[in-house]
Amino acid sequence: MATRMRLFMLSFIAIFLFGSCDAQPKTDTLKAEQLKPYGRYLFNQQHKLELISSAVHFGFSFTGEKCELHVSLADANAHNYIQYELDGVYQKRLRIEGNSNAPIVINTKPGKHTIWIYKTTEAHTGAVIIEKIAADKVAPLSVQKLPLIEFIGNSITCGAAADASEVPCGTGAYHDQHNAYMAYGPRVARALKTNFILSSVSGIGIYRTWNMDSPSMPQVYENVDFQVNQQQKWDFSTYSPKIVSIALGTNDISKGDGVHPRKPFDTAVYQGNFVKFIQSVKSKYPKAQIALLSSPMVKGESGKILENCLTAIKAKIDALYPKDKPVATFFFPPMDPRGCSGHPSVEDHAILAEQLNPFFRKLLKDQ
Structure with a gap:
């Protein structure tokens, strides 16, 4: 009985100090090949998504306060731009540096969100390469069926x-x-x-x-x-x-x-x-x-x-x-x-x- 009580107390202390497993932040990964882009694009040999034409876009949903976009350029000396909507509202342009390996982080309020990413620039500026999206409960969105x-x-x-x-x-x-x-x-x-x-x-x-x-x-x-x-x-x-x-x-x-x-x-x-x-x-x-x-x-x-x-x-x-x-x-x-x-x-x-x-x-x- 005493042994059971000690185990119970230890479990209680662990939950109190560190929280339950469900309370820990989650990060799911949405690979580029799972995205559903609209416009001119390519999935390259590395299964990454190359955004090519002006305003080619894709969307995803997630839950939480932030998401991470793992984005790159073929030319380390170049820079490029994407821009985005958050929950149906246009936000701003985001600059991508070709020599940076750091993900682009979009912060927002807690809750469930939708994001649509657009390529800001034209095809001749070079492709914007999407590797993956990281966020809690991240899932791809399809463009609505419209004319x-x-x-x-x-x-x-x-x-x-x-x-x-x-x-x-x-x-x-x-x-x-x-x-x-x-x-x-x-x-x-x-x-x-x-x-x-x-x-x-x-x-x-x-x-x-x-x-x-x-x-x-x-x-x-x-x-x-x-x-x-x-x-x-x-x-x-x-x-x-x-x-x-x-x-x-x-x-x-x-x-x-x-x-x-x-x-x-x-x-x-x-x-x-x-x-x-x-x-x-x-x-x-x-x-x-x-x-x-x-x-x-x-x-x-x-x-x-x-x-x-x-x-x-x-x-x-x-x-x-x-x-x-x-x-x-x-x-x-x-x-x-x-x-x-x-x-x-x-x-x-x-x-x-x-x-x-x-x-x-x-x-x-x-x-």
Whole structure:
């Protein structure tokens, strides 16, 4: 009896001093290969998740006061950014250092939470590599089944040079002012309750870049990371967008950098290449509605030329595909952008999205 009493007392003291097993903090691990990303991504040979395209995202839930993201970059000398929503509310950007092995810790209040992680930067900035997520009762989330809009475009679509809140314009690296989450495409998608993917590259056009003859979007669109020399192709059966929005022309009609030789804007080449590109897109997404957007940054006579080209392209595609839904066009009012290097700012993107919402709402209603 005395022995039993001593054992009972020892157990009681142990629980009092150290707590029960259930009271100890728990840390579960969610491996990258268990995540359900949305956008352009890869699972590499090490079974890690490579976030590639602008605003490619994934979600998870957990219980507790914090979670740890084990994130890395291929280049130890580089840096990159992700940004996140916590319980449905946007928080901020998080900088990733290529030479750091420390996890990114997100702290919050006790309880059950949901987090959605977005890649802030574009494909050309390099992949953000996710190894695992560590937290109590961590579990992957799937993107809700909603209509999908794919936004094809250039730096504007990327949300490039839009956010100087942390790194002032004219300082740091080009991608230090990227904010894909706040770009017009994701804003439209959130307002209209649709899914989205961004297929966008800074400086790119339909037949040339802003200051060089190549690459063009048709040359890189099928490559998983939009790089010319990439051999791995994107699997277009992954998604079935209801609408494919194409905003390309700002860089084709650009005057260039004054250093590289540049021929005047060729309307015939622009229209011919655009028609072929739309045909390529339609071969991948036969049921998708095609929407062509002008540029808020192209004004005056150049703006009229661009709009006339898009109108002509619509007529050609409608004639080639008489049984399909007619191509839709939207022409932005001229804008004086307030972001870096002549780009729309985060606030400007809110204006662009407000202008676009009725246009895309009608297209979705007509599906």
